[in-house]
Amino acid sequence: MTTATPFLMFQGDAQAAIDLYTGILPGTRVLHMQRHPAPTSNGGTVMLARVDICGREFLFSDSPPVHAFTFTPSNSIFVDCNSREELERFFTALSQDGKVLMPLDNYGFSSHFGWLNDRFGVSWQLNLA
Template sequence: MTTATPFLMFQGQAQAAMDFYAATLPNTQVVSVERHGGTTATGGTVKLARLSVCGREFLVSDSPVRHAFDFTPACSIFVDCTTPDEQQRLFDALADGGGVLMPLNDYGFSQRFGWLADRFGVSWQINLP
């Protein structure tokens, strides 16, 4: 069976990001982690991990090669919240150390919506349907 899984590639911050997401988002946990071996700059960083984010599986890795590109808001993780309090808590936690692209507000397509990039550069759309 052919499958498709979202993949997040970091540059040395994969473990910190996974720990943060697991502590912040409901029903989120690190499922498995394989680490780069050796004593080079990548030694001990995440070679490949499986992270369940709100019950949806993602693959996560630290790139062994430094590159000039990073995350872009053109790809984001969309989270539907069940209450305004939950939405506010998630938005505030994820925005801390990052940047707000669209503050929480009624933009006409949902009750309340916000878009941000977290401290790791990953973009999140936080929605209250």
């Protein structure tokens, strides 16, 4: 069967991102981890990891070469939260040392919504379901 899986390429921060996401998002866990034989030129150690984030599989990798590009908000992870408290907890944790693109608010299409880039540059849209 043909499948499509989101692939997140980091430049040395894949393990730190995995640690953050598994620490705050319920049901998030590492399914498989393959390490580079030695740290990459940018210090990364994750060759390829399969991570279940809230029931969806993602691939993580530390790129050995340093690139002139990183993540962009045009691709984001959209999370429907079960409660306002959960949404606010996720927003606070993910936005720490990151950048808030849309603060938590009522935007008409949602009674409570926020959009941010975390400290790794990964973009998250958090919504009260």
